[in-house]
Amino acid sequence: MKKPTIIILSVLIPFLLIQFITVDRVNPPVYKSITLKAPPEVMSILKNSCYDCHSNETEWPFYSSIAPFSWLVYRDVKFGREDLNFSDWNKMTDKRRNHKKEEIIEEISRETMPMPIYLITHPLASLSNEEKLLLKNWFKGRSTKK
């Protein structure tokens, strides 16, 4: 075999083989009674910037079916949902929900969420200053569940 052929095959064959390591892209059911309820302007920002990893309403991008990208997307959604899931918002105790609100405000202030890697493929999910302020004020302002 010629050298370029060997190089191409040595990339292509592992790439094809890793496609057999699939991930389970599931969206668990959404129950209206326990999902977060917020004014439309808050919901639209959260849906646009957070819901892919922090809800059961993930829009799985096309590359989430191609390894190794699928593994990365799967991991972010899995750990994202474990830490904070707006679809289970009212299932949490008041104490836990208040703690989550503080974390949300902190993550937004520190600009660590949405995850920077996510913004590469979802540039429109980036939060403007007004959006940050709106989210922070809303999560600060409410202590009762709704």
Ligand code: HEC
């Ligand atoms: C690409 C997926 C992704 C997106 C989009 C995303 N997050 Fe996250 N988020 C994660 C992951 C993964 C974790 C858990 C690991 C970590 O802390 O990095 C997390 C953790 C968190 C936590 C818990 C932090 C802690 O201290 O435990 C908060 C709060 C949070 N995210 C808020 C948000 C908010 C608010 C948005 C939207 C503005 C958002 N995230 C968008 C993936 C994401």
